[in-house]
Amino acid sequence: MSPPSPALAVSGVRKHYGDVRAVDGVSFDVAEGEFVGILGPNGAGKTTTLEIAEGLQEPDDGTVRVFGTSPWPRDPALLPRIGVQLQASSFFDRLTAREQVTTFAALYGVGQARADEMLELVGLADKADAPEKKLSGGQRQRLSIACALVHDPDLVFLDEPTAALDPQARRNLWDVLREIKSRGKTIVYTTHYLDEAEVLCDRVAIMDHGRILAMDAPARLVRGLEAxxxxxxxxxxxxxxxxxxxxxxxxxxxxxxxxxxxxxxxxxxxxxxxxxxxxxxxxxxxxxxxxxxxxxxxxxxxx
CATH class of the missing domain: 3.30.70 (Alpha-Beta Plaits)
Incomplete structure (x- = not known):
């Protein structure tokens, strides 16, 4: 019996901007239900790699398959299966938190009840009627995650989801991410918080200068260091x-x-x-x- 196809398969992907090799031959697979973190210094190529996997950018070379389908050019049939939270998000002016999530839900034919469930999940139920401009940076970050999850995607891309969160909110979001994974969802995310990746991820990929330097379970990477x-x-x-x-x-x-x-x-x-x-x-x-x-x-x- 052949093994199941990965949720995400990245093979030999390259993306250059002039002389800058933002992504330089990146290859990795993510199994369905797996939680994978991509770590690296600023400018390592993490966000560009995610944007190519999400179908927001076209690679110069290499292939990407999401559930066996290329995300580029944009495939409307694939979009309901993926959720995306970007590093920076823009919301509709004058809408409340509930209205923001409800609007995203409507794009996928999802009802109000699901929007309220997502606000509860990310700890924003008490801010449901607050205008987005009245939310703190951390609350807007959580609102962005609620919008990414509202249509119940199978594969979730999160780009530094815990940035701008205070320690308590960050730990609360860990519980959210664990809950998402417990539902059988696949998560690929970037972070600068190494303690977070060590606790949450099944595997981590460490990137620098557009390349993956190592990828394995956190405990195996630590043991291999022999420090x-x-x-x-x-x-x-x-x-x-x-x-x-x-x-x-x-x-x-x-x-x-x-x-x-x-x-x-x-x-x-x-x-x-x-x-x-x-x-x-x-x-x-x-x-x-x-x-x-x-x-x-x-x-x-x-x-």
Whole structure:
């Protein structure tokens, strides 16, 4: 029995603007029901890749298939199956939040009840009668997501959906995204929040300079880095000189308040600290997706 076709198949896609290679030979598949994140510095090519997959731009080379169909040129039969939330959205002047979502719903023949359900889902039920111009930036972001979901698409594209949200609203939106996935929907999104991608995504693709540098489950990417573990204690508990001499310690440094020990064999180090009764206030930091990201893309500032 042949495996099911992917919801999204991107193969050898390129998009150039003069000498700028915005997307430079990108290939990846997304299975139905999968939650995939695309991560990268500013200018990495994330948004252009999404716009090509959504059918908003034509690639210079390569192919894209959404449920087996090319999204370019625009295919009216395909549009009801995809939902799109862009980085920046424009709404109709003078309409309330409910009227905005209802208008989008009407384009797909969806009734008022579904619009109200989406406002509830994104936490805007209490703002349903508020004009869009009275909403905060984070509330407008959530309104944009409600509009993208109102017709119950099978594949959802979200471009930095949690940008401009405060920490509480961001965590609430995580629950929204989990709920969407639990309904069997496929999600492809971009984000700058690596902790978010590590928690939510089945797989992540790390992009830079228009190319995918790595793509796998977050935990596998972290394990593949083979990064050191950092153990931090208060200087009142352990001196820098003693820290350097402990079994398993590859190095140690202090900021005057704490001592941080670097190790690739944490078991003997932690055992030695326990023998010295030096575990009060101890913290252990293992590698994260952020370490993988910085390892692959570098640490220089990107405007």
């Amino acid at each position: 050191a573990t950092h153990v931090t204690l208060d200087t009142a508990v352990l001196s820098l000189q003693t820290a350097k001499s402990l079994p398993g310690a590859d190095g140690a440094e202090t900021d005057g308040v704490t001592v941080t020990i670097t190790t690739r064999t944490p078991a003997p180090l932690l055992a030695a600290l326990a023998e010295r009764d030096a575990v009060a206030g101890l913290t252990v930091r293992t590698a994260t997706l952020e370490d993988v990201f910085l390892h692959l893309t570098g640490r220089e500032y990107r405007a």
